[in-house]
Amino acid sequence: MNTVDIAIIGAGPGGLACAAQAIRHGLSCLVAEKGRRILQGIRDTYPKGKGVYPTTPKGTEDEFAIPQMRPQGEKEDLEEFLARIEAFVDETGIPIRLGDEFKGLAREKDGFAVTLDSGAVHARYVVLAFGSNIPVELGVYGEAKTVARNLENPEDFLGAPTLVLGGGSTAADIVAVLSRFKRANNDPTPVYWGHRRTTMRVQKDVARDMGEEILLGGNIKILHNAVPKLGEVDEDGIERLVVQTQKMHLDGGVYILQSLSFPMKNVIACIGSQGPAPVFRKLGLQMITCTEGICKIGKEGSELILLNQSLETSQKGVFAIGGAISPVYMGVFEAGAISENRHPNIIFTAVRDGVAVADEIAARCKG
Structure with missing residues (x-):
């Protein structure tokens, strides 16, 4: 030995x-x-x-x-x-x-x-x-749950709105880098940044990069209170992730729910480890x-x-x-x-x- x-x-x-x-x-x-x-x-x-x-x-x-x-x-x-x-x-x-x-x-x-x-x-x-x-599970209902965990190739996300989940520095990094890549390639499609809370917690240098990208015209849309709810397969056989973005209370225990649905291939989950x-x-x-x-x-x-x-x-x-x-x-x-x-x-x-x-x-x- x-x-x-x-x-x-x-x-x-x-x-x-x-x-x-x-x-x-x-x-x-x-x-x-x-x-x-x-x-x-x-x-x-x-x-x-x-x-x-x-x-x-x-x-x-x-x-x-x-x-x-x-x-x-x-x-x-x-x-x-x-x-x-x-x-x-x-x-x-x-x-x-x-x-x-x-x-x-x-x-x-x-x-x-x-x-x-x-x-x-x-x-x-x-x-x-x-x-x-060790990645944290996405925690959604349904069978469709396969999403990317990092940004290996920005070209994969050209020409399509992309959702990045997570409120930390890793997610912010990916949002800024992907937005910069889309902008350099004249791609007008947005990068959505979603987190289940209302406050993002990122390191100072990462926040600086994000602010610079927004000022330079990056198409970044922030989704507060965004909660992944369902992984489903639509009528065309495409795996999709449904993300709840708003919940309005009505009388009698009734809610109005507002959600967005993204193809799973256009979702990157940086929800921690x-x-x-x-x-x-x-x-x-x-x-x-x-x-x-x-x-x-x-x-x-x-x-x-x-x-x-x-x-x-x-x-x-x-x-x-x-x-x-x-x-x-x-x-x-x-x-x-x-x-x-x-x-x-x-x-x-x-x-x-x-x-x-x-x-x-x-x-x-x-x-």
Whole structure:
């Protein structure tokens, strides 16, 4: 069985930063990534043409823990960023197994047996850096439920009104990029942006891109209180998504409902992803369920991973970083007090986590 100091699960910004820092400390490591390429999560969620921003948490003046992993300038073209990080990985000599899914781990003498698709690896320490990328279900009635989850090819949406669902930054990114692409190709069809609430929550740089596109004449129509209700097949055999946009109350419990119906092929659902709680649970890692009076940041009913100040889980020797613990986790302080810790799901934070954990493991190995 192959033996390494650190087994890192996930080749996103956090996992790559952890591996690079471990190599600098002279530690052996292995990165296992279930995707076909490194940074697969970013590739899957960022639309083509999107810029990658060096966003930092509000109030921080710290620099990127690994300067080479900072998006260049005010924003860097996605393809350029990916190519540059790939070159950094090659230069650093980070050992990565692509297409190798994590299956589980078991405590052994002096470490863990980490089970992957390709077989088992013995590691003194394990770092869970697999992000948060399990799509939330659309939640509609009917049989027709197949919609796109990201913008792989903008050309597929030329010449037809398109609906983008979701109130976050990913949805806003896609709306702006698709509108820009339609405008550049003299396509007058609109991009509808629908969300079940009245307020969209997006990062500042994303809002800036959206505002710029609207000012430049982008045909963007915002649908507040838009709720996907039904997936149906019409008389022509076309799968359609019915979205309720308005509900008017009349006397006697009667409603007037206003809806829009879009072909499923023209719908992109960016309705979020659920955290890796099922994986944490399978590994036997302690979590705390948010209830009223306990959580002020986390949603009621959500399960938050419990970590100490070193980002170590309840299983000694197993750490969790980056998107896997975003947007909030439960922190345990030396005095034993437990509190929520806000953890932005951005590249800066993931890189910082990876470096900090590698430093902590190096100190233990040398101690």
